[in-house]
Amino acid sequence: DFGRTADALGLKVFAVGGFVRDLLLDEPNLDLDIVVEGDGIAFAEAFARDHECRVRSHEKFGTAVIVFPDDFKVDVASTRVEYYLEPAALPTVETASLKLDLYRRDFTINTLAIVLNHGSFGELLDFFGGLRDLREKAIRVLHNLSFVEDPTRVFRAVRFEQRLGFDIGKQTEHLIRSAVRMGFLDRIGGPRLLNEIIHILEEVRPFPAMARLEELDLVKFLHPALKIGEETGAVFERATRALHWYELLYTGKPCSEWVVYFLCLIRDLDADAFQGICERLGIPGRLHPLFTEQRHLAQGVLQRFQAFARRKMKRPRNSEIYQWLLPLDTEVLLYLMARLESEEARSWISVFVTRLRDQKPLLSGEDLKVLGVPPGPLYREILEQLLLRRLDGEVVTREQEIDLVQ
Ligand code: ATP
Numbered sequence: 425d426f427g428r429t430a431d432a433l434g435l436k437v438f439a440v441g442g443f444v445r446d447l448l449l450d451e452p453n454l455d456l457d458i459v460v461e462g463d464g465i466a467f468a469e470a471f472a473r474d475h476e477c478r479v480r481s482h483e484k485f486g487t488a489v490i491v492f493p494d495d496f497k498v499d500v501a502s503t504r505v506e507y508y509l510e511p512a513a514l515p516t517v518e519t520a521s522l523k524l525d526l527y528r529r530d531f532t533i534n535t536l537a538i539v540l541n542h543g544s545f546g547e548l549l550d551f552f553g554g555l556r557d558l559r560e561k562a563i564r565v566l567h568n569l570s571f572v573e574d575p576t577r578v579f580r581a582v583r584f585e586q587r588l589g590f591d592i593g594k595q596t597e598h599l600i601r602s603a604v605r606m607g608f609l610d611r612i613g614g615p616r617l618l619n620e621i622i623h624i625l626e627e628v629r630p631f632p633a634m635a636r637l638e639e640l641d642l643v644k645f646l647h648p649a650l651k652i653g654e655e656t657g658a659v660f661e662r663a664t665r666a667l668h669w670y671e672l673l674y675t676g677k678p679c680s681e682w683v684v685y686f687l688c689l690i691r692d693l694d695a696d697a698f699q700g701i702c703e704r705l706g707i708p709g710r711l712h713p714l715f716t717e718q719r720h721l722a723q724g725v726l727q728r729f730q731a732f733a734r735r736k737m738k739r740p741r742n743s744e745i746y747q748w749l750l751p752l753d754t755e756v757l758l759y760l761m762a763r764l765e766s767e768e769a770r771s772w773i774s775v776f777v778t779r780l781r782d783q784k785p786l787l788s789g790e791d792l793k794v795l796g797v798p799p800g801p802l803y804r805e806i807l808e809q810l811l812l813r814r815l816d817g818e819v820v821t822r823e824q825e826i827d828l829v830q
Contacts, residue, residue: 426458427540429471436461438522438537438549445533448558449588456498458540461522464488464502501525523551530577531584532557532564557593564593571603575612578603578642579620586633600640609645614706621646621705625682625689631660634689647701649693659688663762666770670758673778679754683711687719687759718756725749726763733766740772742780743812749776785810786822787829795829 430437438459446453460467465481468488472479481488486502503525526535536554539547548555557564563585571577578600585592592600603609612620624633637643638652663684670679690698698715701707707715725748732740740748749757757777761770785807792803806829813819819828 425475426471427542427545429474430460430467430541431543433462433467433470435463435467436522437467437540439540440526440537441529441534444536444538444548445554445558447538448536448555451588454496457501458498459501459503459522459525459537461503464500468500522549526551527566530565530570530574530580532566533562533584533590535566561588561590562593563590564596565599568599571599572608575603575608576616576620578609578640579617579624579637582633582636582640582642583620583624583627586629586636587627597640604641609642612645614704617645618705618707621686622682625685629664630685631657634660647693647697647704649697650689650701652689656689659691659762660685662764662770663688663758666758666761669761669774670754670777675777677754679758683714683755684758684762687715687722687756688762691763714753714756718752721748721751722756722760725752726760729760729764729769729772730766733764733769739768742775742815742817745772745776746780746783746812746815749773750781780815783811783815785814785825787825791826792829795826797829 426437438461439456440459441457443453443456464486465479465483465488468479468481468490471477472490476493478491479488480491488500490498490500492498503522522537526537529535532552532554534554535550535552536558537549539545539549552566553564563581565571565577565581581592581596581600584590624630624637627633634643634652634656643650643652667679667681667684690701693701698719702712702715728740728748752760754777757773761773764770764773787807787810789803789807792806793799797803797806810819810825810828813828814825819825
């Protein structure tokens, strides 16, 4: 149907980028990007009128998003060339043809386009050898200045290589190593660098990409003290398992995967280095408490749990587990699971998440009033004590709680 709208307007329209790449690789991809030769916004509006969709457009960039009634979204771009005012600056937009548009893309495998107009629907356009590189399983840039133009592509190269099981081409790897040597990566702004790291940490298997970053000497751009070694691999592996476990609980409480892996990544950094990496990446303010106070609390819990597990002491009481873990967000709890080698210690956290976290005492404030307890801060304390005893199995029924209060 995109073809019909385009035909009616006398425009050419193409599916491009990751969608075409994944189509040819037989990988699922629901992110459809289309490029219109001409005015993409006018195209998106005409399509939306005929199909009861909404459109959000960005005049400045000549782009639009078509939103279908079921929330399916399609990104529409106008053919354009982005020229860079200086390395690592944001691109400026100018109108030009499809081939020039594709020339500014990161890798050859992302430059394939499929015609959507009716006359030649399905025709594959391959200007830069993308099909060959898909067959050869190679990540290759289009020209030698690619990483100078946009150093974030270095991280994208590693991400695609590891996700698709491809290899970065020889010349492309050489260009990456030159960019590293010449310090171009220092020019990436904090938020853009963080964005690339988040993308990597949200891959199905983030560790191989992190290990490859280490191998290419790229990790130092996050922080010089950061090292990715075998232990990181084991911690990531347990983080993956903890995340799967949590997903299967369907708690309805969201959990940010990258945050869990990020905590694993920076687990050994001291306070100064930690501060440094947060500043370098411009970690958003809302995450600061999680990365500072909670991380600190988690460190204490870790030591206690490790001591319990090592000395084969009796497990901590439920009320202790509850009090230690209650201040921690889900991301920090899963991070703790990733840090603990002892399966038994991990089970204390899973018990907290599945059984303890949402417990309430059977009595309420109303009940305390009826029992003649004078209103005031005492209420909170009593209810908390009741809850702790309930968690330890010391009180089970309402009557027992009433007895205790009396
Ligand atoms: P994913 O499956 O991770 O979404 P994708 O290929 O769809 O992969 P996006 O980040 O959504 O990746 O980007 C869409 C397209 O825009 C890519 O196919 C790529 O060609 C192009 N692109 C994205 N970032 C850059 C960049 N930094 N430099 C050049 N081209 C880029």
